[in-house]
Amino acid sequence: MNEQIPPEDLEGAIQQHHASVDEFARGSSRALELLYSRRDDVTLGNPFGPFVRGFEQVARTMERAAEHYREGEAIEFDEIAKYVGPDLACTVEVERITAKIGGGDEPSEVSLRCTTVYRREDGVWRIVHRHADPITTPRRRNR
DSSP states (O other): OOOOOOOSSHHHHHHHHHHHHHHHTTTOOHHHHTTBOOSTTOEEEOTTSSOEESHHHHHHHHHHHHTTEEEEEEEEEEEEEEEEOSSEEEEEEEEEEEEEETTOSSEEEEEEEEEEEEEEETTEEEEEEEEEESOOSOOOOOO
């Protein structure tokens, strides 16, 4: 992915985000990092740890998370909902990737439910919050 600033249009930002997930599945968080806000209120919640806040922590957390994946690709983004305002937007998706995970030799499919919040900053759309977790099917309640 080219190192460029996020686009001025929301659809372009979403497409860039999806392309950066493809890079992430190959073990690199750099393209995704470029899309994030640099402001102190940026947040991230991923399956590998607790929520983090602030760009530096978000970038470090994404880098560590990307190290779990290699030789992968994004295979599908199922949009559940999209909410759009003049300067704030949110997507709710099920994201599917395939990748070799950890020390595994065989590719595995990973499905994540993802909420991504975009904010217009200085004329471009940036990610200000992302939450992803592997809960994509109903869970039984333990009694």
